[in-house]
Amino acid sequence: MVDGDDSSVTSFFPATLVPIARHPLVGGLRPDLYEQVLVQHLYRYLDFTAKLEYLVVNRAALGIAHGSVDLDLPEEMRLDALKIYCDEAYHTLMSVDLLQQIVARTGIEPQLPEEPYFLHRLATLRESVDAPLRPLLDLLFVIVSETLISGNLSAIPREDDLLPAVRDTIRDHATDEGRHHTYFAIFLRHLWGQLDERTRRWAALRVPQLIHIFLAPDTPSIRAELRGYGLSRDESEQVLAEVFGGDTVRQYTRSSAQQTVRHFAALGIMDDPEIREAFEREGFDTDLAATEVRAV
Numbered sequence: 456m457v458d459g460d461d462s463s464v465t466s467f468f469p470a471t472l473v474p475i476a477r478h479p480l481v482g483g484l485r486p487d488l489y490e491q492v493l494v495q496h497l498y499r500y501l502d503f504t505a506k507l508e509y510l511v512v513n514r515a516a517l518g519i520a521h522g523s524v525d526l527d528l529p530e531e532m533r534l535d536a537l538k539i540y541c542d543e544a545y546h547t548l549m550s551v552d553l554l555q556q557i558v559a560r561t562g563i564e565p566q567l568p569e570e571p572y573f574l575h576r577l578a579t580l581r582e583s584v585d586a587p588l589r590p591l592l593d594l595l596f597v598i599v600s601e602t603l604i605s606g607n608l609s610a611i612p613r614e615d616d617l618l619p620a621v622r623d624t625i626r627d628h629a630t631d632e633g634r635h636h637t638y639f640a641i642f643l644r645h646l647w648g649q650l651d652e653r654t655r656r657w658a659a660l661r662v663p664q665l666i667h668i669f670l671a672p673d674t675p676s677i678r679a680e681l682r683g684y685g686l687s688r689d690e691s692e693q694v695l696a697e698v699f700g701g702d703t704v705r706q707y708t709r710s711s712a713q714q715t716v717r718h719f720a721a722l723g724i725m726d727d728p729e730i731r732e733a734f735e736r737e738g739f740d741t742d743l744a745a746t747e748v749r750a751v
């Protein structure tokens with residue numbers, strides 16, 4: 456909760472994890488506007504989390520638990536999916552609740568897009584594939600996101616000067632997501648074993664794009680935010696180009712996705728030159744050693 460002993464708090468979100476905060480045009484903003492940069496990042500992060508959980512992950516979790524995901528799975532995996540469904544609903548609640556508490560405490564109104572960028576891009580990709588393949592695309596995105604998110608969360612709780620409510624919420628989430636990561640790595644193997652060769656290839660070729668969709672910065676939302684601080688159009692574009700341009704996002708994506716790529720590589724997909732080439736073209740390592748996944 457926001458109330459509590461947080462007298463030593465210096466930030467609502469670690470500035471080191473807010474890419475635009477490092478740019479001189481943002482670092483030079485008035486102190487109250489600079490604080491808004493961190494708060495808006497926190498809002499965007501919480502909104503991303505809430506919508507990922509209840510609009511994407513929980514649809515898959517419910518489908519697995521309820522049996523509408525048409526796969527042959529051990530009964531305990533259906534029950535575990537129900538537990539994940541409850542976890543994700545709780546993560547949504549904590550995210551929405553924390554967001555509202557920060558608004559009440561700071562008086563800073565969220566500048567959030569109607570639809571986070573990842574949802575917009577996922578919907579666009581979904582529209583582009585044949586309808587019968589869309590449920591598989593949804594499952595792949597959930598596998599990708601559930602094996603990426605645990606790494607994303609683990610860096611944040613180490614920050615000492617963070618508002619305790621933020622740190623505790625993220626730390627608790629990270630603990631749950633560690634279990635979900637293991638579950639979906641195992642789920643991937645069950646799924647893969649029940650796809651025919653042609654569908655496996657189709658699925659493997661979608662994975663690089665799904666990783667990019669999950670990890671890409673929400674540049675439309677950040678652009679609007681920067682204009683809101685009084686930066687000109689040219690200045691906003693300069694910040695975006697210098698913070699997210701060049702190889703920066705690609706390097707971040709490559710390192711963040713290593714574990715996810717390992718899970719797919721362990722299925723043997725990199726033996727197919729076309730699939731290997733697709734991963735490499737999109738900036739991913741394809742020679743990662745497979746890691747063992749054990750049930751917890």
Ligand SMILES: [Fe+2]
Binds near residue numbers: 508542543546631632
């Ligand atoms: Fe979650």
Ligand SMILES: [Fe+2]
Binds near residue numbers: 512631632635
């Ligand atoms: Fe999860």
